[in-house]
Amino acid sequence: MKFSIQATDSQSKARAGEITTDHGLIQTPIFMPVGTAGSVKAVHQRELSDDVQAQIILGNTYHLFLRPGLDVLHKAGGLHQFNSWGHPILTDSGGYQVYSLSGTRKIKEAGVTFKSHIDGSTHVFTPENVMDIQRTIGADIIMAFDECTPYPCEFSYARASMDMTHRWLKRCCERFDTTEGLYGYTQTLFPIVQGSVFPELRKQSAEKIASFEREGNAIGGLSVGEPAEMMYEMTEMVCGILPEDKPRYLMGVGTPANILETIALGIDMFDCVMPTRNARNGMLFTTQGIINIKNEKWKNDFSPIDETLGGYVSTTYTKAYLRHLVVSKEYLAAQIASVHNLTFYLWLVKQAREKILEGTFYAWKNSMVEQVMRRL
Amino acid sequence: MKFSIQATDSQSKARAGEITTDHGLIQTPIFMPVGTAGSVKAVHQRELSDDVQAQIILGNTYHLFLRPGLDVLHKAGGLHQFNSWGHPILTDSGGYQVYSLSGTRKIKEAGVTFKSHIDGSTHVFTPENVMDIQRTIGADIIMAFDECTPYPCEFSYARASMDMTHRWLKRCCERFDTTEGLYGYTQTLFPIVQGSVFPELRKQSAEKIASFEREGNAIGGLSVGEPAEMMYEMTEMVCGILPEDKPRYLMGVGTPANILETIALGIDMFDCVMPTRNARNGMLFTTQGIINIKNEKWKNDFSPIDETLGGYVSTTYTKAYLRHLVVSKEYLAAQIASVHNLTFYLWLVKQAREKILEGTFYAWKNSMVEQVMRRL
Numbered sequence: 148m149k150f151s152i153q154a155t156d157s158q159s160k161a162r163a164g165e166i167t168t169d170h171g172l173i174q175t176p177i178f179m180p181v182g183t184a185g186s187v188k189a190v191h192q193r194e195l196s197d198d199v200q201a202q203i204i205l206g207n208t209y210h211l212f213l214r215p216g217l218d219v220l221h222k223a224g225g226l227h228q229f230n231s232w233g234h235p236i237l238t239d240s241g242g243y244q245v246y247s248l249s250g251t252r253k254i255k256e257a258g259v260t261f262k263s264h265i266d267g268s269t270h271v272f273t274p275e276n277v278m279d280i281q282r283t284i285g286a287d288i289i290m291a292f293d294e295c296t297p298y299p300c301e302f303s304y305a306r307a308s309m310d311m312t313h314r315w316l317k318r319c320c321e322r323f324d325t326t327e328g329l330y331g332y333t334q335t336l337f338p339i340v341q342g343s344v345f346p347e348l349r350k351q352s353a354e355k356i357a358s359f360e361r362e363g364n365a366i367g368g369l370s371v372g373e374p375a376e377m378m379y380e381m382t383e384m385v386c387g388i389l390p391e392d393k394p395r396y397l398m399g400v401g402t403p404a405n406i407l408e409t410i411a412l413g414i415d416m417f418d419c420v421m422p423t424r425n426a427r428n429g430m431l432f433t434t435q436g437i438i439n440i441k442n443e444k445w446k447n448d449f450s451p452i453d454e455t456l457g458g459y460v461s462t463t464y465t466k467a468y469l470r471h472l473v474v475s476k477e478y479l480a481a482q483i484a485s486v487h488n489l490t491f492y493l494w495l496v497k498q499a500r501e502k503i504l505e506g507t508f509y510a511w512k513n514s515m516v517e518q519v520m521r522r523l
Numbered sequence: 524m525k526f527s528i529q530a531t532d533s534q535s536k537a538r539a540g541e542i543t544t545d546h547g548l549i550q551t552p553i554f555m556p557v558g559t560a561g562s563v564k565a566v567h568q569r570e571l572s573d574d575v576q577a578q579i580i581l582g583n584t585y586h587l588f589l590r591p592g593l594d595v596l597h598k599a600g601g602l603h604q605f606n607s608w609g610h611p612i613l614t615d616s617g618g619y620q621v622y623s624l625s626g627t628r629k630i631k632e633a634g635v636t637f638k639s640h641i642d643g644s645t646h647v648f649t650p651e652n653v654m655d656i657q658r659t660i661g662a663d664i665i666m667a668f669d670e671c672t673p674y675p676c677e678f679s680y681a682r683a684s685m686d687m688t689h690r691w692l693k694r695c696c697e698r699f700d701t702t703e704g705l706y707g708y709t710q711t712l713f714p715i716v717q718g719s720v721f722p723e724l725r726k727q728s729a730e731k732i733a734s735f736e737r738e739g740n741a742i743g744g745l746s747v748g749e750p751a752e753m754m755y756e757m758t759e760m761v762c763g764i765l766p767e768d769k770p771r772y773l774m775g776v777g778t779p780a781n782i783l784e785t786i787a788l789g790i791d792m793f794d795c796v797m798p799t800r801n802a803r804n805g806m807l808f809t810t811q812g813i814i815n816i817k818n819e820k821w822k823n824d825f826s827p828i829d830e831t832l833g834g835y836v837s838t839t840y841t842k843a844y845l846r847h848l849v850v851s852k853e854y855l856a857a858q859i860a861s862v863h864n865l866t867f868y869l870w871l872v873k874q875a876r877e878k879i880l881e882g883t884f885y886a887w888k889n890s891m892v893e894q895v896m897r898r899l
């Protein structure tokens with residue numbers, strides 16, 4: 148993996164960069180659609196590349212490990228072959244999903260014991276086997292096995308958890324660095340900064356993570372319920388410590404405003420289920436603001452979903468038609484809304500990139516945050 | 524509407540024709556995907572035209588009447604404008620759905636009183652208002668309001684019902700012929716032959732229907748549970764009476780074998796929910812036979828769904844991937860399987876047309892029925 152920076156904004160920490168992987172180029176800042184079980188829900192792979200113009204998608208190790216399972220993925224030749232997505236993929240470490248199975252998982256120094264939400268079977272994730280699992284899945288960028296603390300979280304728990312995450316990272320790196328990719332292309336490992344919302348822990352963790360000198364770094368444990376201002380504060384502090392010449396990935400973020408504000412703080416990569424999950428609930432992000440398409444006011448609105456955005460889905464189907472599909476619980480409702488919202492998210496980060504390259508990012512960002520977050 | 528015949532098969536009653544409508548050409552024999560509520564479930568309009576290569580789709584009057592309702596459809600400028608499908612559309616009369624609401628509907632000479640399955644509200648369909656409703660929906664081809672008898676059905680009930688359907692047809696024609704389309708293009712009305720599985724009733728009904736001299740004719744009340752041989756027998760007899768120079772539409776049919784066998788009897792048009800409904804249950808129709816994709820045997824089959832069929836969906840995604848999506852209850856499962864099955868159905872009727880034009884239909888049909896109906 149290579150990372151190069153084309154431009155940095157003079158009024159903020161925003162930067163426009165390029166990540167080169169064996170599956171192609173990623174222009175940053177970038178948003179990664181979430182393809183939980185090897186499929187971005189309700190979106191064809193062709194739509195992802197041609198309409199949404201996604202450059203990299205995310206897969207969830209926990210879900211892929213349970214279904215289709217490692218045996219199928221290995222025989223397929225990895226996830227890219229299995230789901231016919233030829234562009235870059237990033238996998239999370241499975242930790243986040245496992246912790247949300249509260250009551251059915253046990254976290255110990257050795258690893259985490261958990262029960263499958265599908266059949267109740269018991270499994271163990273360790274820093275070592277999570278590296279092996281992600282080798283088998285075969286994503287271009289894989290994540291270290293960490294503990295993601297909830298919000299709020301006691302200082303003492305956050306500190307102990309962070310320390311364990313650091314020890315686990317050492318084990319992840321040892322395993323990763325002594326193994327190879329299975330399918331003939333290179334994988335890279337990103338470590339994750341933790342520390343909850345405590346500035347001194349975040350500082351410690353960022354310094355520790357930076358010292359591992361991996362090819363990219365991630366910030367985890369944010370966007371878990373804390374106020375946005377707190378998320379921005381932590382992100383700003385951590386970005387000040389993580390190396391400038393490596394991509395920074397803010398995990399699980401976020402709203403269009405969150406994304407624009409943290410691009411301004413130096414973040415290069417994002418993922419979030421919001422555009423697809425909210426699409427399935429009838430909430431649309433548009434260039435003009437946020438639409439609850441179930442609302443009666445759209446019943447007779449025969450204008451395209453979002454003319455400014457362009458693209459087949461957003462300009463062919465009308466608001467009235469999409470509302471009808473949502474009300475009628477038609478499959479096509481989720482399909483249209485998901486492609487639309489993802490197209491918007493990718494448009495937003497592409498616009499941000501262009502503004503950074505032009506040197507007009509900061510003012511644009513401030514007006515855009517207001518424009519895209521207003522309720523229509 | 525115009526209908527012309529390009530070729531007739533020498534060894535059967537099959538014919539290759541063309542229907543010209545104000546929304547474009549339909550090459551027969553043709554299969555019409557069912558778009559119940561203005562959407563063919565899980566399939567984008569672009570996929571319908573470009574991948575499936577559908578030439579005409581069907582809408583259900585009952586569903587469209589309830590949702591989005593006539594007011595929205597009228598304001599939209601008709602269904603084509605509303606759902607962005609620019610090619611021909613056919614609507615059924617709403618009768619079929621209303622009769623299946625058994626217990627909540629009352630059939631009288633004047634019309635049928637029924638309760639909405641959505642909110643329990645009471646409505647009345649009459650031969651006259653069903654014409655008005657289909658004027659408002661604005662399909663190119665609209666259907667007479669008939670009673671579709673169940674199977675089995677007493678002879679006396681079938682006869683009385685058929686007679687009422689004939690009286691209703693007179694009322695439909697009077698209303699239709701004294702009104703005009705609302706959106707500047709022409710609509711045409713197809714009457715429907717009934718008579719259950721009783722040869723003398725079918726003969727009477729076909730003669731009566733033919734005497735109305737409409738631009739096309741339909742056969743209803745079949746594919747409702749009777750043995751296939753009985754369906755073929757009725758279809759053969761009715762086709763022998765209905766005029767040769769007008770398209771014949773066999774409603775609600777059917778399996779690939781049903782379609783091929785009744786093309787051989789002189790049928791030009793088909794519709795059925797089978798390709799899309801079965802797709803959502805993991806049953807695939809392919810050029811090599813029928814696949815239950817949930818079956819364990821496909822777990823590690825990384826071959827395309829159907830290489831012979833061609834097209835993005837059938838050649839990009841593998842059987843193993845589709846099986847995983849079905850097992851994981853992913854949206855994309857229904858999307859892939861629906862586009863695939865419809866592509867197969869349209870391929871099948873296109874092949875039939877080509878074989879009729881080449882003069883090789885009959886032998887091809889016999890071998891193809893075996894090939895596509897075998898279980899893989």
Ligand SMILES: [Zn+2]
Nearest residue numbers: 399400419420
């Ligand atoms: Zn999120």
Ligand SMILES: [Zn+2]
Nearest residue numbers: 775776795796
């Ligand atoms: Zn059917």
